[in-house]
Amino acid sequence: MKFNSISSFIAAIGLLLGVQTYAANTLELHGALSVKGNQIVDASGKPTSFAGPSLFWSNTGWGADRYYNAEVVESVVKNWNATIIRAAIGADKNGGYLADPEGNFKKVTTVVDAAIAQGIYVIVDWHSHDAEKHPEAALEFFTRVATKYGDKPNVIYEIYNEPLNNTDWATQIKPYAEKLVAKIRSIDPDNLIIVGTQTWSQDVDKAAEDPIKNVSNLAYTLHFYAGTHKQDLRDKAKKALDKGIALMVTEWGTVNANGDGAVDKEETQRWLDFMREHNLSHCNWALNDKKEGASHLINGTKPDGNWTDKDFTESGLYVKNVIQNWNQAKLQ
Template identity: 25%
Template sequence: MKKQIKVTLIVIVAAIIAAAIIWYVMYLRGKEQDLLTPVGTRAEFIGDTDKYPTMLTAKGTQILNADGEQVVLKGVMVPESRSLYEEKKFNEDFYKDVFAKGGNAIRVPISPVEYKNDDYYMWRYLDRIVTWAGENDNYVILDWDYTGNPIDGSGDEMPDLDENPLDYSAEFWKNIADYFKNTPNVIFEIYNEPVGMSDSEWKRCAESLIGVIRDAGAKQLIIVGSPDYCYDLGWLDELGVKNDNTAFSVHVYPDKVFWQKFLSGYVTSYPLIVTEWGYADDDIEVKNEKLKGTRNVFGIKFTRYLEKHDIGWIAVGYDDTVEPSMFTKGYKKLTKWGEYVTELLGDKEE
């Protein structure tokens, strides 16, 4: 009998210890777990938006705020939200570090796969990012991160989804625009990199997605990409989107050796934003050799051109995995490219 009581006591004590350990672990991870809890499936963004940067408007080749002052967007592309969470870095402190680097905008890539797999993606991640950015006087470019043909779904980088890309993009933008339609610091980038279609086909796709956003009541700035991985601006000559408050994006990396020639015909006619650019210097290895470049040969020349024409830009990326990375593995230190971006933004911590 005494032996049985002893065994019972041991089991009870073990259970108490196990419960205490579980509670302690949950306590330590409390903040992280809270981030996985949806903030609520409300119909519209709620925040103190009067304190956020004002809505931007494209006029001529310039982008203006509500006071009619020119705003040149400068900032970095942050990691995709779900992947950042998996690294245990999706929290306000991470984004405060980003904002502390300087600049006035961040670009947030939204994976169609992650969005599809998480019914609460908008509330779980985007709502928080927009709030943190607004409170730190930053704009947020919401980038729908498809790369390929939106009509037939072709392209080596297209996600493995059953949905037709154009139809799914329309569904996405209907939800996003309806939710953020009264949030002044949000900018909509309708499609990351169109590939494998004619200019006229892309124009029809772009105008249909713009129409979805406007029909939802959202009046904010819309960024429209271009064919050939968001590089060929030639479609604007005769087929450019005729719509209020749109700007046009271009992506430039060191392999685009004739970038100045390609841009020169459009900088005086359209509001342009470089929503991706960067290079990988000799201090890091990259899988994509097309990204290899240096500050002197590519970086300085490109940034001087952008400054001359007041063209906004987003650097890729505030990350330790996406190429070209601003950080070495584990965010231990800045790469040469990261150091250059930090200099350009004027680190607020310095």
């Protein structure tokens, strides 16, 4: 009999002895993540992908921050089979980190601590469209995150959510990213770092042509909304992968790029097939109750995680099913 992990060996012994067994969590099954070529691999070197939700902007006073709690994280793990979650920490808009650093950092620690307790991966996202305008704030933020959590393999750093279409990769985004990467690596030598790309994190081909060099465990951000982004963006992503960079879909939507509209099931399925084919981890936008198509929950849903199907929007039900069934090998 062969065992693929310590946890499966322990489980087998438990069965033989007739005792209750321990169910391994995601981190115990996969361990520390790294980048090998154009793939994100687990501790055994196997390409793998994870699925979960992205929280909405954390900004104080916007309302979505009430979902930044341990009960919500536990719920998506136990009821959705989520293996990753994204904390979208608002940076430079009203109520963001620049305006309320301690309030927003408390949301970081709440979600990250809950993700660690549940044994899943967690993306700490600097949620900005203008991060290059405030590099010192980003440096200070990720210094805090890396100092507190750099020894936790659960944590993934996303240093720039979505640069705009007129924010140049070579002269603005890349220099900003190199500063952030150097600072994080001076504290944490190995956890994954994800770098945003030009045009709302769609121009991954530009990053592939001019990648950040001499840094391990670095991947690049790909975002899409199925109602807007079609085969041409998949072709661009494939080109980037073929050039040798790793990608992570830290945000995607079933609806239009403005966050609204009906679920485009046909195009979403094409994207799901693409992500599975290329082992792309992904987080769906957004675990929130805003009155728009992308939200998972209907307006007014309590942030306690005790949800039934009637609490979900069309997109929320669809996405929950995607996440529940993403992992080919269920935890046992």
